Every structure is written in C-alpha cells, then in structure tokens.
Ligand code: C2E
Ligand code: MG
C-alpha cells in the first residue's frame with residue numbers, strides 16, 4: 001500500500017505513527033466502561049420452521065449502545081474484545097442475559113423458544129465453558145434444551161481435541177450445538193464428522209443469489225442433503241425474499257432466518273410480534 005499514491009500513502013504514515021494502537025487504547029477503555037455501565041444489549045432475530053411457518057427460535061445478537069446514543073454493530077468491537085480479553089466477561093454477560101430474557105418471555109406466557117448464542121474461540125481456551133454454561137442454565141432456570149450454542153470455524157480450527165471434549169460436556173448438559181456460517185470454512189465437512197453437532201446454519205452468502213447462481217443452488221442442495229443423511233437440522237441464514245424462502249422449502253430445508261421474517265429486534269418487539277401475529281410468521285406447508 002505504501003507504494004501507491006494518495007489516500008493509501010496517508011494511511012501508511014498513520015500506521016507509522018502508531019495511530020491504530022492509540023485507537024485501540026481508547027477502544028479498550030471504552031469497552032471496559034461499557035461493561036460496567038451496561039451499555040451492551042441483545043437483539044433477537046426470529047427463526048422459522050419451514051414445515052409449519054412458525055417461529056421456533058431466536059438468535060441473540062449483541063449491540064453496543066454508546067452513551068452518545070450511537071449503536072455499534074458486533075464487528076465494530078468484538079474483534080478488539082477478542083484481542084484484549086474483554087470478550088470473556090462480555091460473553092458471560094451475553095449468556096446470562098439471553099437466559100434471563102428467555103425466562104422473562106416464558107413468564108409472559110410465550111411458548112418456549114430456542115435461543116441461539118454465538119460463541120467466541122476465546123471462550124474455549126480456559127476449559128471452563130461447560131461449567132459457565134451449566135451455571136447460567138441452573139441460575140436462570142431455563143431448560144438446557146432451549147440453548148443453542150453457535151460455533152464458527154475459528155473455534156473448530158483450535159485444538160480439536162480440547163474443543164470436542166468441551167462440546168461433549170456441553171451436549172451432556174442437554175444444550176444444542178450449531179455450526180454457524182456453514183460452507184464458508186475451509187474444512188466445513190470435516191467439522192461435521194469431528195464435532196458433536198445438532199444443526200448446520202447455511203451461510204447467507206449461498207442464499208443471496210440462490211435463485212440465479214447454479215453453483216449456490218447446488219451447494220445449498222448438497223448441504224441440505226448432508227443434513228438429512230446425517231440427521232442434522234439445517235437452517236438457512238439471510239433469507240430476504242419470498243422466492244428464496246419458497247425455494248429453500250422446496251429443497252427440504254428445515255428452518256430459515258432472515259429479514260424476510262424479521263430483522264434482529266429488541267426483546268419487547270419479539271413479545272409484541274408474538275402477541276399480534278402469533279407464532280405463524282410464514283405460510284406453512
Ligand atoms: P452471525 O452469527 O452469522 O449472525 C447473522 C448476521 O446476519 C447478523 O449480523 C444478522 O443481523 C445478519 N442478518 C440476519 N438476517 C439477514 C438478512 O436477511 N440479510 C442480511 N444481509 N443480513 C442478515 P450482526 O448482528 O451484525 O452480527 C454479525 C456477527 O457478529 C454474527 O454473525 C456473529 O458472528 C457475531 N456476533 C453477534 N453477536 C455475538 C455475540 O453475542 N457473541 C459473539 N461471540 N459473536 C457475536
Ligand atoms: Mg450466529
């Protein structure tokens with residue numbers, strides 16, 4: 001980049017002056033404050049059964065609302081939190097908060113919804129994750145079977161035996177395990193064999209052009225077939241249109257998640273949606 005002229009050169013000098021490090025120091029301090037001031041929140045996105053058209057679960061997605069009101073999406077702070085270690089207390093909070101919310105919904109009389117939670121590779125390093133999850137489950141009173149822990153390739157690329165051992169312990173607690181962004185990793189297929197999992201989440205990059213791109217269409221068909229053969233649930237991410245939804249349903253996909261059914265929303269909006277529309281978010285088969 002330094003060889004090129006203009007804007008790139010400018011960026012080069014900024015790096016020389018350690019501007020990114022300064023930026024990190026500020027961000028580190030802000031993140032520590034954010035935890036104490038409880039500036040993080042969870043939005044929840046509906047997951048719908050293709051068979052019944054009903055909401056069967058939600059995925060919890062973290063947001064950071066700064067004091068000035070700006071909303072920071074996950075990619076704006078999670079990568080740094082993974083570097084500075086704050087991801088551990090942040091993730092503990094996510095887990096407890098999602099369990100707490102699940103119990104609140106139950107107390108409002110809503111039907112039991114599965115709750116998807118994204119995990120970070122850092123959470124697997126200390127071997128304490130099964131105990132942390134067990135505690136969140138028992139303290140909240142949530143049914144363990146409603147928790148769905150989402151893993152990405154960055155987790156499974158770590159020490160495979162250490163990760164697999166913890167996943168087996170988590171499964172013994174009764175929680176479910178999903179592979180997130182399935183199909184994008186270098187070794188997605190081998191993960192299915194090496195790790196105990198319940199569900200594949202087809203990455204949204206394969207869904208976007210499913211109606212026009214024959215390779216995407218073939219890849220999605222293959223993943224659904226793999227799921228059926230291995231007795232794993234398959235859910236499609238990033239479903240935005242009726243056409244994508246119908247296509248996936250005709251291919252035998254079990255569930256879908258995406259803007260077509262609802263964007264990630266505050267928990268009160270999930271309650272409101274269920275009160276107004278009931279569970280049925282799409283036409284069933
Ligand atoms: P992910 O787990 O794959 O989550 C799906 C992302 O796709 C979310 O972005 C969601 O808002 C977005 N999405 C959902 N439906 C659609 C759609 O129809 N079209 C499009 N274009 N996008 C859609 P978000 O909320 O920005 O989260 C990004 C990533 O950040 C997540 O990807 C996940 O890897 C990570 N993340 C989010 N919350 C947490 C958390 O609490 N802990 C950890 N460790 N990671 C998290
Ligand atoms: Mg996810």
Ligand code: MG
Pocket residue numbers: 180181201203204237
């Ligand atoms: Mg994903």
Ligand code: MG
Pocket residue numbers: 181
């Ligand atoms: Mg993703």
